[in-house]
Amino acid sequence: MSELDDMDDMSCDEFAGVAAELALGVLTGRERAAALAHLDGCESCREQVRELTMVQDELLALLPSQEPPAGFESRVLDRLGLTAPGQQPSDAQSELLSDLPGQQPSDVRVLAGERADRADRADRADPADRPDRPDRPGNRPPNQPASRPPGRPRGSFSRRLLAAAAVAVALIGGGVGWGLRDATAPASSSAQAALSTAALVTSDHQNVGSVFVYNRSPWWAYMTVTMEGQGNATVTCQLEMADGSFQNVGTFRLTNGYGAWGSSPYTAGPGAILGARLLSANGTVLATATF
């Protein structure tokens, strides 16, 4: 048996000796290979790494903020080819947007149910997503920690590790996940914000998600849904128009009752959206939102 084969047989005790280094992304070479091989078949050690990685998250969160140099904001926007509100979009913006891998000027981008393959897509263009670290943003493997609830003060570390339900509740309040990108629309030139938000509510008054509608160019809508009872059902989102009609804007699949959806652009004009609703595959109204 080769030396590497021996290391592939790393025990849990041996793994415990390198778990911290693996979690911090500083384990290298054969030790790293053997540790990852061990993780493949050991849920308890994956959990150990998940917890240790979360400690690093907490540690990084303690790093003090620093005021960036003057002009930083403008330089960032310029780098992205974005223009400040009221200015014309630059040529660079059009080039950058059209160069985005996988971006198409489709009317509706359905994203729920795609989360399983996000890890692969996250790697697509960025060499800085290093292969030697288990903590790449957007690409957290199964050994990565559960999240802290978005938009809420960070609570007990242990609570966050243990209470997946709390995450689901938080999804309702702040909206999570995300997904749309408009490859063709120019940046908005209006100085007035026009984003509307509404809770998605069932007939028995349960809050099961949020709807965001950005009501100017580039128009877009975004919805989060948490309906555990729906499992992996396919659902459809419709917008209620001012004339009483419903515009079908997307169908997506929930994953364990969770889904996040985005579309861009839709064609309604300002003030034309009264609400939204979520339908099951057989047309039953699951929940509604009123702006």
Place this chain on the structure above:
Amino acid sequence: MAIMATPAERLPDETLLAGLGAGDAELSVAFVRRFQGLVFGVALNVLRDRNVAEDVAQQAFERAWKHAQMFDGRQGTVRGWLTRITHNLAIDVLRGRSAAPMDPNDLSLLITSIADSPERITVANDSAAGLRRELRRLPPEQARAVAMAGIYGMTARQVAESEGIPVGTAKTRIRYGLQKLRAALLPEDADDE
């Protein structure tokens, strides 16, 4: 019912990220304004060079813009996601630079700043308070090892060279230091350690 407009400054982090991904100027500006201190702070604390830190911070926003649609709120907050992006980029730069010896004063100042100073985390944040408390309790050599590995991305071998200790000792310090911090955050498991 009339559609209500919400000022960009009051929108949730996730919504601003969505706007950044969509190329919306106003939401992108709000996103950059909200997180520029965080991003530049992470980069500067790791790199200790304002010019390099600014470049890394700009790259971080660029990557957030590129990968906005990859963000999964179930796996973390926008703040945590952006911190990770910035930290990964900063570590990449740090590892690519000619090896500058770790200044013990820099390391000491960093540990002091994260263990003692009031920062952007609210006082009511019990996780942050517990972590800072445990950092102050750690043997200094373990705190240094954890900071070197966890913040500066140094391997056990690099920690060993910097501290003038055997690699095995460096690995042990990283391991026990991090485990103690974990125990502080998971009090119900503290007896297991």
